[in-house]
Amino acid sequence: MALSVGDATLAALAGVAIRRKPARSGAVHRTGAPVLRDSVEAGTFEEAFFAVPAKGETDRLLHVARKTLDAARRLRRDARLGAKILTTSERVIARLTGSAVRVYEEILTLARLNRGRVFPSYDYLADATGLGRATIGRALAILEAIGFLVRQRRFNRVAGQGPGPRYEQTSNAYRPLLPERVLSYLPRWLRPAPLPEDEVQRYADREADTRYMLKSLSCRELAEATVSGSLGKILAKLGAAVDRREREAQIDPQPLTDSYNKAQTVLA
Known part of the structure; x- marks a missing residue:
């Protein structure tokens, strides 16, 4: 890559590369801050996004997740033995793991303690569950695919030098849900009336x-x-x-x- 004299001088003085690190979405943010795709500014949507759980709702959702984990193990066993060809919905449910249920349990605990306002960081979930960040990321993706939660990426505006606003990524917002696709695998007493x-x-x-x-x-x-x-x-x-x-x-x-x-x- 050809550099002008001014660019080369600035790079030598700063001791850093001129090219900025691209964002995970594939594009370089104009301020150099890697804001992820589909992110919403924190403080602009939370009142409509969060919901206070009813009494006993979080315990019920945790029971549902554990029963779904048993169903996922049975589906994986049947598929491995060739006893059943899984449908698209069953393949999604079969991805559920014990780590994902543990992460879901921590999210439900936060929802109960904070009246539905759940926005922990990956580091917090890793410390609370004893799992690695990569495992946390996979668990959240599985829970979202099944329908156990909805998550919304967020960013904050920060002060910076030069024209234009600056942004930084912050923790996601989460809302636990009861997925419809798992109802047929639950006992009657866990199904909604x-x-x-x-x-x-x-x-x-x-x-x-x-x-x-x-x-x-x-x-x-x-x-x-x-x-x-x-x-x-x-x-x-x-x-x-x-x-x-x-x-x-x-x-x-x-x-x-x-x-x-x-x-x-x-x-x-």
Whole structure:
């Protein structure tokens, strides 16, 4: 790689390479900070993301995870002996390991103690479980694939020299869930009770009212109601521009005869 005299001098004085380390997404961040793909700014979404677990919910989820681990072992044994050809969903469940259940147990403990606000770092989970960081990463990927949790990557804005904001990656946010794909492997007492018919109808009516309400909103109002944070502000501005253009088109529409005459003139 050819270097100018100024670049070579700066590199010699700083004692570092000129090229910045690329981010894991494959692209070099313009500030040099490796912010991972699909990251959201911390503090802009947590109120809607976290949920306070009900009494006994975390214990129930842990029982479900342990029963699913037993089912995963049976599926792996049947597949190894050739007694069964696993479906796509069964192959995902068969990936569950004891390490993943241990990580899930720690996440559930934090959810119970912190009223659903769970955002531990990999180092914290490694110290709490006695597992390595690589094992923690694989366990979280397995839990997310099965549906036991949802995780959201986050970043923080930090002060820096020069123009433009600076960012740094921070710990992920986690929300434990009960995956639907494991319900058939659970005993009846662990399965959620079916909703009454009137409650099902109430949910259906609420969804219909919500869809009708969203259709009645303008582009700006729809962006403000569905997206939060800086992205929501940008989409709201774009929606306001679209709304303004639509209003102008309705107030002063171009007659069809004028458009036709202009087209004929151009063709002539």
